[in-house]
Structure formats: structure tokens, C-alpha cells
Amino acid sequence: MEAFFSDRISSVKPSFIREILKVANDPQMISFAGGLPNKDFFPVEAINQACQTVLMRDGGDALQYAATEGYLPLRQFIAQRYLQKNGLVVRPEQIIITNGSQQALDLIGKVLLNEGDEVLVEDPSYLGALQAFSVYKTGFRAIRLNEDGLDLQQLAEATDDGQARVLYTIPNFQNPSGISYSEANRHGLAELVRSRNLLLVEDNPYGDLRFTGENKKLIASLVPENTVLLGSFSKTVVPAFRLGWMVLPEWLLSKVVVAKQAADLHTNSFVQRVLCEYLQQNDLDAHVARICEVYGRQRAAMIRALQNYFPADVHYTQPEGGMFLWLTLPEQVSAMALFNEAIKDNVCFVPGHPFYTDRDDSHTLRLSFSCVDEATIDVGIRRLADALNRLSGV
Amino acid sequence: MEAFFSDRISSVKPSFIREILKVANDPQMISFAGGLPNKDFFPVEAINQACQTVLMRDGGDALQYAATEGYLPLRQFIAQRYLQKNGLVVRPEQIIITNGSQQALDLIGKVLLNEGDEVLVEDPSYLGALQAFSVYKTGFRAIRLNEDGLDLQQLAEATDDGQARVLYTIPNFQNPSGISYSEANRHGLAELVRSRNLLLVEDNPYGDLRFTGENKKLIASLVPENTVLLGSFSKTVVPAFRLGWMVLPEWLLSKVVVAKQAADLHTNSFVQRVLCEYLQQNDLDAHVARICEVYGRQRAAMIRALQNYFPADVHYTQPEGGMFLWLTLPEQVSAMALFNEAIKDNVCFVPGHPFYTDRDDSHTLRLSFSCVDEATIDVGIRRLADALNRLSGV
Numbered sequence: 001m002e003a004f005f006s007d008r009i010s011s012v013k014p015s016f017i018r019e020i021l022k023v024a025n026d027p028q029m030i031s032f033a034g035g036l037p038n039k040d041f042f043p044v045e046a047i048n049q050a051c052q053t054v055l056m057r058d059g060g061d062a063l064q065y066a067a068t069e070g071y072l073p074l075r076q077f078i079a080q081r082y083l084q085k086n087g088l089v090v091r092p093e094q095i096i097i098t099n100g101s102q103q104a105l106d107l108i109g110k111v112l113l114n115e116g117d118e119v120l121v122e123d124p125s126y127l128g129a130l131q132a133f134s135v136y137k138t139g140f141r142a143i144r145l146n147e148d149g150l151d152l153q154q155l156a157e158a159t160d161d162g163q164a165r166v167l168y169t170i171p172n173f174q175n176p177s178g179i180s181y182s183e184a185n186r187h188g189l190a191e192l193v194r195s196r197n198l199l200l201v202e203d204n205p206y207g208d209l210r211f212t213g214e215n216k217k218l219i220a221s222l223v224p225e226n227t228v229l230l231g232s233f234s235k236t237v238v239p240a241f242r243l244g245w246m247v248l249p250e251w252l253l254s255k256v257v258v259a260k261q262a263a264d265l266h267t268n269s270f271v272q273r274v275l276c277e278y279l280q281q282n283d284l285d286a287h288v289a290r291i292c293e294v295y296g297r298q299r300a301a302m303i304r305a306l307q308n309y310f311p312a313d314v315h316y317t318q319p320e321g322g323m324f325l326w327l328t329l330p331e332q333v334s335a336m337a338l339f340n341e342a343i344k345d346n347v348c349f350v351p352g353h354p355f356y357t358d359r360d361d362s363h364t365l366r367l368s369f370s371c372v373d374e375a376t377i378d379v380g381i382r383r384l385a386d387a388l389n390r391l392s393g394v
Numbered sequence: 395m396e397a398f399f400s401d402r403i404s405s406v407k408p409s410f411i412r413e414i415l416k417v418a419n420d421p422q423m424i425s426f427a428g429g430l431p432n433k434d435f436f437p438v439e440a441i442n443q444a445c446q447t448v449l450m451r452d453g454g455d456a457l458q459y460a461a462t463e464g465y466l467p468l469r470q471f472i473a474q475r476y477l478q479k480n481g482l483v484v485r486p487e488q489i490i491i492t493n494g495s496q497q498a499l500d501l502i503g504k505v506l507l508n509e510g511d512e513v514l515v516e517d518p519s520y521l522g523a524l525q526a527f528s529v530y531k532t533g534f535r536a537i538r539l540n541e542d543g544l545d546l547q548q549l550a551e552a553t554d555d556g557q558a559r560v561l562y563t564i565p566n567f568q569n570p571s572g573i574s575y576s577e578a579n580r581h582g583l584a585e586l587v588r589s590r591n592l593l594l595v596e597d598n599p600y601g602d603l604r605f606t607g608e609n610k611k612l613i614a615s616l617v618p619e620n621t622v623l624l625g626s627f628s629k630t631v632v633p634a635f636r637l638g639w640m641v642l643p644e645w646l647l648s649k650v651v652v653a654k655q656a657a658d659l660h661t662n663s664f665v666q667r668v669l670c671e672y673l674q675q676n677d678l679d680a681h682v683a684r685i686c687e688v689y690g691r692q693r694a695a696m697i698r699a700l701q702n703y704f705p706a707d708v709h710y711t712q713p714e715g716g717m718f719l720w721l722t723l724p725e726q727v728s729a730m731a732l733f734n735e736a737i738k739d740n741v742c743f744v745p746g747h748p749f750y751t752d753r754d755d756s757h758t759l760r761l762s763f764s765c766v767d768e769a770t771i772d773v774g775i776r777r778l779a780d781a782l783n784r785l786s787g788v
Binding site: 001002004005006007008009012013036037039040042044045047048051052055056059060061062063064065066098099100102103106110111112113114115128131132134135136165166199225234238239240241242249251252255258259261262263264265266267268269270271 | 395396398399400401402403406407430431433434436438439441442445446449450453454455456457458459460492493494496497500504505506507508509522525526528529530559560593619628632633634635636643645646649652653655656657658659660661662663664665
């Protein structure tokens with residue numbers, strides 16, 4: 001029956017992380033693999049209260065079909081928060097609610113990418129984005145990610161022929177690397193986006209999760225007409241609701257709405273009301289501060305353990321926020337080999353290769369510190385170092 | 395900035411119904427236009443109870459990221475219900491939870507349709523399906539819908555060249571026509587699907603809403619290897635949750651899961667648990683029976699009013715269930731002209747042309763009886779007849 005498959009789906013690989021997460025589900029396993037937020041911080045009681053309030057107040061209206069664009073008071077809340085937190089002026093009408101940021105990536109593929117187009121992506125990049133764009137049979141041009149952000153020299157070269165025009169980035173606490181773009185890098189990037197007339201996708205799911213350092217400018221505020229800004233409540237409130245959003249320039253709005261309508265009519269409108277009620281009745285900043293306090297301690301514990309147990313030729317990023325840290329092994333060491341060695345000791349992580357567009361193995365790997373407590377991080381990183389030693393024959 | 399748009403999105407038209415619904419929102423308007431279920435039957439209290447139970451019982455687990463395929467106990471419930479109600483044996487693992495049936499249509503487009511493919515559809519067909527498939531730059535071959543189902547002679551001719559192989563149908567209380575396929579038609583169709591090796595999409599959102607007559611066989615039970623069966627809770631419980639599902643033959647499963655994962659990781663897992671709890675604690679059959687009792691009376695009131703007020707050269711279907719009735723005017727009368735005349739009298743409906751693949755006007759129209767009470771139906775149909783008389787110069 002394979003003759004029935006479309007060409008496009010034949011070219012999409014299932015997520016490797018999915019396979020890893022099966023291993024990670026073993027309760028014996030210390031997992032640095034997942035990209036999950038820590039469920040201890042999900043506001044179960046407050047959500048319960050919000051469900052009751054919405055159903056008692058709105059009755060059947062809370063359960064009826066609703067507008068494709070999303071629940072207006074929720075979009076108003078998001079617009080208001082951008083103004084307060086980022087000095088970014090957006091109209092609520094520019095905001096479309098999506099099923100998590102992942103659906104926003106799918107809609108971007110639908111509306112902006114033709115078969116054979118090459119999408120500019122960070123190297124390494126978020127694999128869910130690579131997967132979403134691949135469905136539309138795109139290729140990729142991967143732009144090196146330096147400590148301070150995107151390699152603008154390489155980006156300039158890669159856009160010189162005018163062929164690749166859509167650029168996907170995560171400028172804050174990037175997944176997988178944990179890297180954040182400096183202010184200078186953001187301004188330089190905005191300048192390139194403007195002069196080359198690129199379309200920037202600024203994905204910002206982790207932006208609120210800053211432990212140290214200063215908040216940086218949203219690139220959308222520098223080049224609003226050329227930016228699709230993505231946001232999400234999955235990392236700050238709850239992932240199960242699948243509530244993300246796109247901030248769109250006016251010229252893109254109607255096409256994205258048509259694509260969203262064809263995709264699923266609208267996002268679950270009940271939970272949009274529930275989340276909006278939750279946000280109005282609770283202090284999101286205080287909630288996020290509690291998450292940051294714990295994630296920040298766990299990040300510190302991980303860096304401490306890496307310093308203590310790993311040899312000096314292993315390098316790692318020191319993220320100012322988010323959930324991930326990126327580790328670079330000596331070039332001759334295979335992250336897949338380390339993975340296979342480490343799971344024998346009940347510790348796991350995500351090898352780096354699925355985050356690149358062009359390889360089956362790498363000497364890099366991603367470690368997540370969001371869901372593991374400090375003591376367990378110490379044990380897990382020590383086991384990982386032992387596995388590396390065994391692999392290196394030390 | 396139009397140069398950024400993909401070819402595919404340029405070819406998709408915004409839904410005409412969306413525009414009509416803006417007119418229909420006027421509180422003075424008697425609307426037979428919407429495709430909405432009647433919100434009086436949404437089980438607000440029971441859903442509230444289910445939310446509380448799930449959150450108190452499952453805590454943070456109810457709010458975490460979840461499996462792409464969907465919540466297993468919900469899929470088990472659906473499988474069990476197919477066995478009881480339809481004698482259809484499916485494994486829960488064959489069921490993928492989607493954001494309403496609409497997302498299932500999008501996934502079918504992604505996984506099964508190439509640019510330039512021609513999809514076999516009923517004539518008229520559900521316009522959300524036409525829109526979803528159009529995104530994948532397909533054409534259409536429209537197959538006449540007779541009183542007893544699909545025109546099998548025409549289907550045989552349309553599939554003779556082996557080029558069009560995916561067939562989209564709504565065999566129960568079709569949207570927009572209200573027509574149901576007879577048992578003989580289903581068997582004939584299944585035979586053609588088998589002999590021509592077609593892939594049948596059997597969309598069944600209204601199947602439970604039967605007022606009169608006998609339940610008919612699911613075509614999926616006749617040709618399971620060649621059928622994707624779609625279901626939805628939007629018409630029987632609540633639409634806001636956006637909970638639909640696909641029953642897939644084994645050979646299609648992994649590709650659809652990959653496409654779903656790339657589209658939005660997974661469907662809202664909190665409401666999957668809530669709906670499952672609701673279904674376990676409440677009697678769905680009794681609930682659906684209450685809906686059918688009222689929809690059935692409203693359908694009868696509409697047919698009575700059509701008999702009383704309309705001339706004999708206006709024809710209409712007499713659906714045994716569902717939410718819609720299809721009206722055929724004399725050939726020279728434009729449904730768009732009638733629409734424009736009728737809204738002056740504050741009554742509206744959906745003109746037939748958006749349900750066809752090839753025209754800008756028609757002498758057919760869709761009337762929905764789900765959300766209008768019997769007395770108002772009488773007033774509305776009378777106004778509609780008056781508008782027709784004015785238009786015909788009677």
C-alpha cells in the first residue's frame with residue numbers, strides 16, 4: 001500500500017528523541033534527555049479553580065466552536081505583556097493562537113515554503129522545526145551558532161544569492177545549545193534581515209526563563225515587518241494545553257488564518273478561556289520566578305558536576321536561562337557511542353546529531369537540567385563521566 | 395511581501411461560511427446557516443466535575459506533554475464503542491486522536507496527497523475537506539450524490555484510468571446534503587474500493603445523531619485495509635475540546651503519527667483525560683438520545699414549514715439524522731440572489747456553491763435545523779418562502 005504515500009511524508013524522519021524517551025521512561029534511568037518542563041511547578045489547584053470559574057461563568061459558550069484566530073481576551077493579555085516586558089507594540093489582532101509553537105512551525109511551512117526551498121536554520125537547530133519544515137520538502141542552509149549568537153558573516157554569504165529567505169532562530173536559551181544572542185548580534189542580524197529582505201522566525205519559548213544576566217531585545221521589535229514572533233505557555237504554565245501563538249505582520253495575517261482554519265478550524269477554545277482566567281487571577285511573574293529559582297540551581301549543580309568530573313577537553317555552554325546545556329566532546333568521541341555506554345549505567349541524554357541537518361553522529365550532546373534535582377544531577381553527571389572514561393579507555 | 399507566500403497557500407480560498415457567519419451573528423437574524431451543535435446540550439456541569447476529578451486524581455501528570463497518538467484510555471473507549479455499536483473490531487493502537495476531524499483531513503492531505511493529485515469527492519461535499527485538501531494543491535473529481543448514496547456508475551468511470559485513488563465521503567447524514575448511503579450502496583461502494591484498490595476516507599461526525607430508520611454498516615467494516623475512518627466528539631459532546639480521531643489500517647499508522655508529531659506534537663492531553671472521565675461517568679447514549687429527540691422535532695418542523703410555504707417545484711432532502719437539509723430551487727433561481735434577498739428579512743442560510751468544486755453560484759442551499767426552535771423555524775422558513783416569491787416576482 002506504500003504507493004498511497006505522498007512524496008512529502010516519505011522524506012520525513014520520525015523523531016529520534018521519541019525513541020530516546022522510551023529509554024528515558026525507565027524509572028531507574030537518570031534522564032537528562034527530555035525537553036519537559038518540571039511538572040512540580042504546574043499550577044494544578046489554580047487551573048482547577050479557573051476551569052470551574054470559566055464553566056460557571058460562561059456555560060455552554062465556553063464549549064462551543066470559536067474563532068479561528070483565538071480567544072480575544074487571551075490575545076489581549078499577550079499583547080499587553082509584550083508591551084510591559086519587552087516594549088513591543090503589537091495589536092491583539094496580530095496574534096493567532098496555535099496548538100503550541102509546533103503548530104506555528106507547521107503553518108509557517110504551509111504558508112511560506114515551497115518544495116525545494118532552502119530554509120536558513122541555526123547549526124544546531126531545534127529538531128521539531130527541522131521536522132516540521134521537512135514535511136514541505138524543503139532543504140536547509142545551516143548557519144553556525146557562536147557563543148554570542150548567529151554567525152553573521154556566514155549568514156551574509158548564505159543569503160548572497162537571494163535564494164534562501166526564511167530564517168528560523170531561537171535567540172534566547174536556544175534548544176539545543178542554551179546559547180543566547182548578544183545585543184550586538186541581534187542588531188547586526190536585524191540589519192541583515194532588513195537589507196536582504198529576509199523573513200525571520202523568532203521562536204521564543206524559553207525567553208521568560210532567565211536565571212542570570214539582562215533581558216535582551218526581541219528582534220521582532222527591530223524588524224517587525226520581517227518577523228514572525230512565536231511564543232508559548234508550555235514552558236511557563238502548562239504544556240498539556242498546547243497553547244502557543246504567532247505574532248504576525250499585517251501582510252501575513254489573512255493567509256495564516258486561512259491555513260489555520262484548514263488545519264483544524266481553531267485551537268481548543270475552552271482551555272484558552274481557562275488559561276486566560278488563570279493569567280488574570282494569578283501572578284505569572286511570581287510563578288515564573290519560582291521556576292527560575294529551581295532551574296537556576298539545577299543548572300549550577302550541573303555545571304559544578306561537569307567541572308568536577310569531566311576532563312578539560314570537554315566543553316560546554318553556560319546558559320543564562322532555559323532548560324538545556326550543550327556539551328562538546330573531543331572530536332574523536334562519538335556521542336552515540338557514549339549514549340550506548342551511558343545507558344548501561346542508567347543515565348541518558350540526547351546525542352547531538354538529530355539537531356543538525358546533515359549528519360548521523362556527532363561529538364556533541366544535549367543535557368537538560370529542568371527535571372532532575374541537584375543531588376541526582378551530581379550522580380548522573382558522574383556516571384556520564386565514568387562512561388566517557390570507559391569509552392576513552394582511561 | 396507577497397513574494398514570500400508559498401504557491402500552495404495562494405490557491406486556497408478563505409471559507410465563504412466564515413463570511414456568512416458574521417451576518418448570522420446579528421441577534422435579529424434567524425440563522426439556518428451555522429453548522430454548530432446546539433449549545434443547550436453541552437454537559438457543562440458534568441464537564442466541570444470531570445475537570446476536577448482529573449486534576450485532583452492525576453495532578454501534574456494531567457498537564458504534562460503526552461504521547462502523539464493520544465490518551466490510551468480514551469482510545470480504548472472509542473475502540474470498545476465501535477465494537478458495541480457497529481460490530482467493528484479495531485485495536486486502540488489503530489486510533490490516533492486529532493484536533494477535531496478537521497485535523498484528520500489535514501493529515502490525510504499531508505500523508506496521502508501529492509500536488510496535482512485528484513481527490514474523489516461527493517458532489518456536493520463538505521467544504522472544510524475541499525479546503526484542507528486544496529492546501530496540498532490537489533484537484534478534484536466530484537461524484538454525483540443520489541438519494542441512496544454515491545453514484546457508483548460515475549465512480550467506476552472516474553476511477554477507470556487509475557489516476558484518482560483517494561475518495562472522501564460522509565455516508566451518514568452528509569454535510570451539506572443530509573443524504574445517507576443505503577446498505578446496498580455501501581456494499582457496492584466497498585466492492586469498488588476493493589477492486590480498484592482505492593483509499594476510502596469515511597468521515598462520520600454525525601453517525602450517532604440518527605432520528606429515524608435503521609443504523610447502517612460502517613464501510614470501514616467491509617474494507618478495513620482500504621479505509622480511514624474519522625470520528626468526532628464535536629457533535630455529540632462538545633466542539634470546543636477539538637477532539638476527533640482517525641481509525642487507521644496498520645500500514646498507514648506510523649506515517650500519520652510522524653505527520654501528527656510534526657504538526658503539533660500531540661492533541662491537548664488535559665481535555666482528552668477530561669472527556670474520557672466524562673464518558674466513563676456518564677451515559678453517552680442517553681445524552682445523544684436527548685439531542686436526537688430535539689433535533690428530530692426541529693427537522694420535522696422544518697419539513698412541515700417547507701411543505702406549507704414553498705412551491706412544489708422546490709425540492710429538499712428528508713434526512714434521517716444529522717443537522718442539515720438540502721434544498722434545490724428551480725434551476726433558474728440563484729441561491730446567492732435568494733441569500734441577498736433573505737437577509738433583508740433577517741433570515742439566512744448557506745448557498746450551495748461553496749460545497750461544489752467548480753462553481754460560483756448554484757440553485758441549491760443548505761439549511762441547518764440544530765440551533766433553531768420549532769416556532770422560530772416556522773417563522774424563518776415562511777420568511778424564506780416570501781423572499782423566494784419576491785425574487786420570482788410572484
